Amino acid sequence: MKILVAKRAGFCFGVKRAIDIAFKLGDDTQKGIYTLGPLIHNPQVVKKLMMHGVAPVEDPRTADIKTLIIRTHGIPPKIHEEISKIGYRIVDATCPFVKKAQRYAQTLKEEGYQVVIVGDRSHPEVQALVGFGGDDVIVINSNEPIPRLKSKVGIIVQTTQPFEALEKVVQSVITYTKELRTYNTICNSTASRLNETKELAKKVNAMIVVGGKNSSNTAQLAKLSQKTCAKVYHIETADELEDKWFRGIEKIGITGGASTPQWLIDEVVEKIKAISCRR
Amino acid sequence: MKILVAKRAGFCFGVKRAIDIAFKLGDDTQKGIYTLGPLIHNPQVVKKLMMHGVAPVEDPRTADIKTLIIRTHGIPPKIHEEISKIGYRIVDATCPFVKKAQRYAQTLKEEGYQVVIVGDRSHPEVQALVGFGGDDVIVINSNEPIPRLKSKVGIIVQTTQPFEALEKVVQSVITYTKELRTYNTICNSTASRLNETKELAKKVNAMIVVGGKNSSNTAQLAKLSQKTCAKVYHIETADELEDKWFRGIEKIGITGGASTPQWLIDEVVEKIKAISCRR
Numbered sequence: 001m002k003i004l005v006a007k008r009a010g011f012c013f014g015v016k017r018a019i020d021i022a023f024k025l026g027d028d029t030q031k032g033i034y035t036l037g038p039l040i041h042n043p044q045v046v047k048k049l050m051m052h053g054v055a056p057v058e059d060p061r062t063a064d065i066k067t068l069i070i071r072t073h074g075i076p077p078k079i080h081e082e083i084s085k086i087g088y089r090i091v092d093a094t095c096p097f098v099k100k101a102q103r104y105a106q107t108l109k110e111e112g113y114q115v116v117i118v119g120d121r122s123h124p125e126v127q128a129l130v131g132f133g134g135d136d137v138i139v140i141n142s143n144e145p146i147p148r149l150k151s152k153v154g155i156i157v158q159t160t161q162p163f164e165a166l167e168k169v170v171q172s173v174i175t176y177t178k179e180l181r182t183y184n185t186i187c188n189s190t191a192s193r194l195n196e197t198k199e200l201a202k203k204v205n206a207m208i209v210v211g212g213k214n215s216s217n218t219a220q221l222a223k224l225s226q227k228t229c230a231k232v233y234h235i236e237t238a239d240e241l242e243d244k245w246f247r248g249i250e251k252i253g254i255t256g257g258a259s260t261p262q263w264l265i266d267e268v269v270e271k272i273k274a275i276s277c278r279r
Numbered sequence: 280m281k282i283l284v285a286k287r288a289g290f291c292f293g294v295k296r297a298i299d300i301a302f303k304l305g306d307d308t309q310k311g312i313y314t315l316g317p318l319i320h321n322p323q324v325v326k327k328l329m330m331h332g333v334a335p336v337e338d339p340r341t342a343d344i345k346t347l348i349i350r351t352h353g354i355p356p357k358i359h360e361e362i363s364k365i366g367y368r369i370v371d372a373t374c375p376f377v378k379k380a381q382r383y384a385q386t387l388k389e390e391g392y393q394v395v396i397v398g399d400r401s402h403p404e405v406q407a408l409v410g411f412g413g414d415d416v417i418v419i420n421s422n423e424p425i426p427r428l429k430s431k432v433g434i435i436v437q438t439t440q441p442f443e444a445l446e447k448v449v450q451s452v453i454t455y456t457k458e459l460r461t462y463n464t465i466c467n468s469t470a471s472r473l474n475e476t477k478e479l480a481k482k483v484n485a486m487i488v489v490g491g492k493n494s495s496n497t498a499q500l501a502k503l504s505q506k507t508c509a510k511v512y513h514i515e516t517a518d519e520l521e522d523k524w525f526r527g528i529e530k531i532g533i534t535g536g537a538s539t540p541q542w543l544i545d546e547v548v549e550k551i552k553a554i555s556c557r558r
Contacts, residue, residue: 163454170450175446181460184458
């Protein structure tokens with residue numbers, strides 16, 4: 001069985017940066033280091049971080065916080081303001097590309113545009129972006145109908161959305177509005193990872209997509225793979241692999257999300273090699 | 280034979296305004312009143328204006344000009360500057376909606392956007408808009424491939440283009456650029472005239488489109504009609520009508536461009552009625 005691993009699988013720049021910040025703080029043997037919500041959408045990495053003294057916390061008013069790390073997805077300005085008043089040290093690990101999208105949302109709001117965010121409204125990145133977008137901000141999932149909009153509309157996109165989602169919304173919005181400003185805030189890493197996965201999925205008989213079940217961009221990779229590949233498995237760790245998945249398979253493709261660490265991908269590759277040898 | 284006349288056929292706001300300005304100046308019995316190029320794209324109206332003492336001139340340095348009227352399509356800022364120095368009276372009859380598009384082009388240029396104009400580069404409105412768009416301005420016809428663009432692009436549209444042209448260009452440009460600002464400068468009158476003509480052409484066996492052969496928006500009406508109606512005739516005056524066109528026709532549709540005067544449409548209707556009676 002031939003195993004093809006996507007070159008762009010694994011940590012993107014923003015995730016790597018956040019992980020480095022968190023591990024460094026954890027290893028400094030300080031106490032009371034927390035991340036506001038899980039740092040990234042990968043349970044295995046979050047668990048590892050906890051072993052290094054960095055735990056996720058949901059309530060920022062928790063008494064024993066000394067240092068609070070803001071996760072890759074960012075937070076709304078109101079929450080930033082609130083936690084700033086509490087007085088502990090805040091370390092901002094928001095992805096720089098997400099920060100850029102936040103600045104665009106703010107600019108659009110300040111210049112009188114109704115801000116439209118293309119993305120998933122339950123995703124923390126989008127929830128933070130909403131906070132920058134003003135009172136009339138709306139979130140549009142590319143499958144939903146476009147609601148009534150103002151005549152000046154500004155569009156930004158969740159950094160991990162596929163380009164087709166932006167394209168679809170722009171195409172609809174342009175029919176309703178006189179002035180449209182669009183910032184393609186999809187990060188290059190997402191775009192190239194999606195493209196590579198798309199090509200890989202065409203070439204293989206089955207795809208293994210490694211990454212958090214709660215990871216939006218990993219889920220996108222699985223969804224995209226399903227378009228051209230009949231067998232697609234979204235797993236978090238090598239433990240989930242099943243022998244029967246590989247019966248009759250000649251070529252297998254492996255990819256991973258922006259929040260998937262290399263060691264999880266390596267473990268998957270090793271286990272598949274072992275399965276392959278047993279055949 | 281049933282004759283259906285489009286309600287929105289004939290002069291739009293901008294053309295009516297320019298015509299009123301020109302006739303008023305002509306009737307004031309002054310001498311030396313000229314329009315820089317034909318005031319509108321309708322030879323019959325231009326002829327009528329000449330009979331009222333308002334003639335088109337191509338060279339603004341012509342010695343006997345006392346008053347120069349700028350036509351509906353506008354002129355580039357450089358030419359405005361040049362003719363201002365000559366010293367005669369300048370009356371600006373540029374359509375207010377075209378002026379709005381010119382202002383958007385200038386704003387986009389000043390804010391560092393590469394200006395893309397969707398339209399016909401040989402049309403005087405577009406040639407004037409180009410003058411407002413900066414050194415890297417480009418004109419795109421919706422059937423052409425998109426050339427290499429900068430990362431910040433601003434799109435405006437010739438006021439008489441069909442919406443589909445803008446839609447197509449936006450869809451292509453968004454794949455190449457990170458920041459896209461779009462002003463839908465298509466005038467409402469154009470949009471509703473095209474929509475009405477589209478519906479009318481579906482209902483009839485033949486369409487008569489009345490207007491200047493050099494009129495871009497009239498040509499658009501003819502082109503659009505051809506999509507759903509087998510017999511489409513673009514004429515300037517009733518003299519061009521031929522009896523044989525109406526053989527076996529039950530329903531005939533009539534529409535006219537933004538620069539087509541009501542009297543030309545009325546003459547066409549009367550002549551078709553006469554043909555119908557003779558059958």
